[in-house]
Amino acid sequence: MSNILFIGSGHMSEAIIRALIKNKVYKPQNILVNDIVKSRLDYLQLTYGVTPSEKIVNADIIVLGVRPQDAWSDIVQxxxxxxxxxxxxxxxxxxxxxxxxxxxxxxxxxxxxxTLTDTGFGYSGIATDVNDQAVARQRSVTQFFNSFGKLEYIDESLLDIFTGYAVAGPNYIYYFYESLVDAGVLVGLSRDMAKRIAIENLHGAACMLQTSQKHPRQLLDINNSPAGVGIHSLYELNNSDFAAGLQRSVRAGVIRTVELGKKQ
Ligand SMILES: NC(=O)C1=CN([C@@H]2O[C@H](COP(=O)(O)OP(=O)(O)OC[C@H]3O[C@@H](n4cnc5c(N)ncnc54)[C@H](O)[C@@H]3O)[C@@H](O)[C@H]2O)C=CC1
Ligand SMILES: O=C(O)[C@@H]1CCC=N1
Structure with a gap:
């Protein structure tokens, strides 16, 4: 079996390592981890049985898992x-x-x-240089990518947009969920009941959007009788700048991705 080396073994690398082991793409001993923080290597070895490598060694695949602000340029040299x-x-x-x-x-x-690698949900974006496309189709590379969630092969020019919208995507949902649970508590439910109801509605509404073939506006109409409860609460949501706030937030994520790429 071939080897894979992670340089920068933080949160994201850990999520990928977990998926690689769970899906039997690599045995733990074939996964090498490198990080400037020694305690991080100890933790990963203890938790997953992977092999710490304090030096940068050769491997069939090398994953650059450091942050844009880190010394990636020195590493690749x-x-x-x-x-x-x-x-x-x-x-x-x-x-x-x-x-x-x-x-x-x-x-x-x-x-x-x-980061939804553990769930099988969530799109990861992939781009490759035209000259490297044959390499991208190699078995080991395909297996690596297939181990975490769903894949969207896209032109590199879309990758920063994809980052701010799709990959920062779970953030928007987590924050929406947290705010909704607080709303339930505000009007008098226990936090436990508010959480159960919110998660069920999130799942159910996602299912409706996927399976009903209806536009969200049609689904909103079904839920909003004239002068009823739904339209009164939506009226306040509209007053709160909710839609534009969310859209500004996604745009800020995309802008920050582009900025980070220019850090070195
Ligand atoms: N967390 C996320 O949701 C996602 C993160 N990413 C990208 O993944 C990369 C890592 O992100 P996280 O894992 O969240 O960050 P993190 O801060 O958890 O991990 C970065 C790791 O790199 C190590 N490191 C820094 N300089 C190093 C060097 N010179 N040599 C070896 N190791 C070094 C740090 O000690 C740290 O453990 C970033 O570039 C980020 O843009 C991409 C998609 C999603
Ligand atoms: O905030 C971050 O660094 C990561 C990268 C893309 C989404 N979250």
């Missing part, structure tokens, strides 16, 4: 063989930027993984 494939999960940093720092011609695939 250390790669001296073209027998590896780089998969970068760094938000905002382009394939061209990484290739410009390389001293050897190595294929680079860029992905923006969704």
């Amino acid at each position: 250390q790669f001296k063989t073209n027998k590896i494939i780089i998969i970068s999960i760094i938000a905002g940093v382009t394939i061209a930027q990484i290739k410009a720092s390389l001293t050897v011609d190595i294929p680079v695939i860029r992905t923006i993984p969704n």
Whole structure:
């Protein structure tokens, strides 16, 4: 079995490692982890049985799991063989930027993984240089990507937008859920009951949107009788700048992704 090395083994790398092991794509001993924080390596070894590597060593696939602000450029300059494939999960940093720092011609695939890896839901975006497309179809690479959630192969020009909308996406839902639960508590439900009701409505409404073939406006109409409860509460939501606030929030995520890519 081939090896995979994670350089920068933080939250996102951990979520991918968990998916790789769960889906039997790699055995723990074939997963090498590198990080500047030693306690992080100890934790990952203890939790998943992966192999800590305090030095950067060769592996069939090297995942760049550091942040855009970290020294990714110094890291990739250390790669001296073209027998590896780089998969970068760094938000905002382009394939061209990484290739410009390389001293050897190595294929680079860029992905923006969704943290919903444990659930099988959530789209991760993947982009690759035209010249590297044959490499992207290699078995080990395909297996790596298939292990976490659903994939959307997109042009690299869309990847930053995808990051702010799709990959930051669970944030919007978590925050909406938290606010909704607080609303239930505000009007007098216990937090436990408010949570159960909110999660059920989130699941159910998502199902309706997927299966009913109806436009959300049609579904809203069914829920809003003339001068009734629903339309009164929606009226207040409209007054709160809810839709524009959410849209500004997504746009800020996209803008920040682009900014982060320009940090080095
Ligand atoms: N968390 C998320 O939802 C997502 C994160 N990403 C991307 O994944 C990358 C990592 O994000 P997180 O895991 O959330 O951050 P994190 O801060 O949890 O992990 C980064 C890790 O890199 C290590 N590190 C920093 N400099 C290093 C170096 N020179 N050599 C080795 N290790 C080094 C840090 O000690 C840390 O453990 C970022 O580029 C982010 O844009 C992409 C999609 C989603
Ligand atoms: O905030 C972050 O760094 C990550 C990258 C994309 C979504 N969340």
